[in-house]
Amino acid sequence: MHRHLRIQCEQARSEMLLPRLRTIPEKVPRSLERCHTIADLRERAKRALPRPIFDFLDGGAETEVTAIRNTSAFDDIQLIPRCLSDISSIRTTTRVLGQQIEWPVLCAPTGASRLFHTEGEVAVARAAAAAGILYFLSVSSTVSLERVAAASPGPKVFQLYVRDRDLMWELIDRCKRADYCALCITVDAPVVGKRERDLRSGFGIRPKWSLRSRLSFVRHPLWVAQRMGGGAVSLSHQIERPSTAGQSAKRQAYPPLSWREIRDIADFWRGPLALKGLMCADDARRAADSGVSAVMVSNHGGRQLDGAASSIEVLSEIAKAVSDRVEVILDGGIRRGVHVLKALSLGARACSIGRPYLYGLSAGGAAGVSKALDILRTELMLAMQLSGCTDVTSVDATFIRQFGHGRY
Numbered sequence: 001m002h003r004h005l006r007i008q009c010e011q012a013r014s015e016m017l018l019p020r021l022r023t024i025p026e027k028v029p030r031s032l033e034r035c036h037t038i039a040d041l042r043e044r045a046k047r048a049l050p051r052p053i054f055d056f057l058d059g060g061a062e063t064e065v066t067a068i069r070n071t072s073a074f075d076d077i078q079l080i081p082r083c084l085s086d087i088s089s090i091r092t093t094t095r096v097l098g099q100q101i102e103w104p105v106l107c108a109p110t111g112a113s114r115l116f117h118t119e120g121e122v123a124v125a126r127a128a129a130a131a132g133i134l135y136f137l138s139v140s141s142t143v144s145l146e147r148v149a150a151a152s153p154g155p156k157v158f159q160l161y162v163r164d165r166d167l168m169w170e171l172i173d174r175c176k177r178a179d180y181c182a183l184c185i186t187v188d189a190p191v192v193g194k195r196e197r198d199l200r201s202g203f204g205i206r207p208k209w210s211l212r213s214r215l216s217f218v219r220h221p222l223w224v225a226q227r228m229g230g231g232a233v234s235l236s237h238q239i240e241r242p243s244t245a246g247q248s249a250k251r252q253a254y255p256p257l258s259w260r261e262i263r264d265i266a267d268f269w270r271g272p273l274a275l276k277g278l279m280c281a282d283d284a285r286r287a288a289d290s291g292v293s294a295v296m297v298s299n300h301g302g303r304q305l306d307g308a309a310s311s312i313e314v315l316s317e318i319a320k321a322v323s324d325r326v327e328v329i330l331d332g333g334i335r336r337g338v339h340v341l342k343a344l345s346l347g348a349r350a351c352s353i354g355r356p357y358l359y360g361l362s363a364g365g366a367a368g369v370s371k372a373l374d375i376l377r378t379e380l381m382l383a384m385q386l387s388g389c390t391d392v393t394s395v396d397a398t399f400i401r402q403f404g405h406g407r408y
Contacts, residue, residue, distance in 0.1 A: 319347025337379025
């Protein structure tokens with residue numbers, strides 16, 4: 001009962017805050033005007049955040065080979081332009097998870113967004129709605145799913161990423177009441193990868209900051225001040241509930257979800273359902289057999305198993321195996337609009353991004369997220385024009401050729 005009271009209090013607080021949020025005009029930092037690429041936004045984020053927070057955003061597992069390869073593998077794919085095409089009209093709209101979106105990019109679920117800007121998930125949801133695309137809210141968000149639903153008119157997907165079955169069904173029920181259009185289940189993190197940047201800085205659920213980390217916070221007094229008191233960051237969905245030691249041990253005993261439970265969730269939800277974190281064709285086929293609507297080809301941004309293949313390297317195989325049955329979404333490594341075009345050529349319906357919009361969020365809040373999305377959309381449309389491609393739904397493998405050592 002106390003949980004339902006907490007939810008009601010959060011909703012009441014949201015109703016008081018939202019009108020004020022909506023009436024504040026967007027302030028576009030002058031620094032954003034000098035950002036022309038996602039890499040530019042990354043540099044702004046690096047300067048804006050304390051080093052441990054930036055490393056949490058930017059880092060991967062172990063030596064970060066997979067995190068780096070997620071982006072560099074796109075260089076092994078060459079586009080083959082078509083000349084004398086009528087490019088006076090470019091169509092970027094497509095349909096994903098039952099929703100018509102303005103262009104084939106989605107904002108992936110990323111946790112603890114208020115670490116990067118005080119408006120956190122609300123800012124991202126508003127920017128995604130303005131761009132006409134889907135926003136995936138993380139179960140590790142720092143704002144409740146009800147508040148995000150009230151703050152943004154755009155279509156929203158909720159990410160399930162918990163082992164506690166009672167909490168899972170409660171969250172699904174809340175999503176139904178809040179009119180979320182789809183669910184996304186992340187399946188590639190049965191345990192947490194070894195994220196060495198975080199280990200060195202002392203970042204964790206209960207941080208033990210190193211001396212270097214403490215000095216970094218001293219150099220960012222505004223960041224610290226904004227997150228003290230009422231601005232403190234906490235997980236709104238209470239994945240880690242306050243409990244006794246015995247209850248904590250019980251949580252640890254929950255096994256990961258099974259394929260049968262994926263089917264049970266699909267049957268109960270009765271709406272679009274995505275499975276995020278698949279990297280092999282066999283798992284994609286089992287997902288299709290389990291009643292999901294989409295598979296998200298993802299290695300968790302290189303934050304789990306270092307040495308795993310990049311997402312783009314396995315995309316074609318998975319698309320060939322299941323794209324006639326479910327939608328295929330590429331997650332990971334997108335830093336340029338041309339990357340989106342290459343992924344579409346290899347069978348993706350759309351691409352999801354995480355770090356690119358978080359760089360923008362860190363650099364300038366909702367305006368920074370909008371800037372990141374605008375950069376990618378502008379680059380995508382330019383790449384389409386220069387490739388002689390007029391419709392994202394008609395892009396296929398004839399627009400590309402393999403180069404290097406990857407298999408596509």
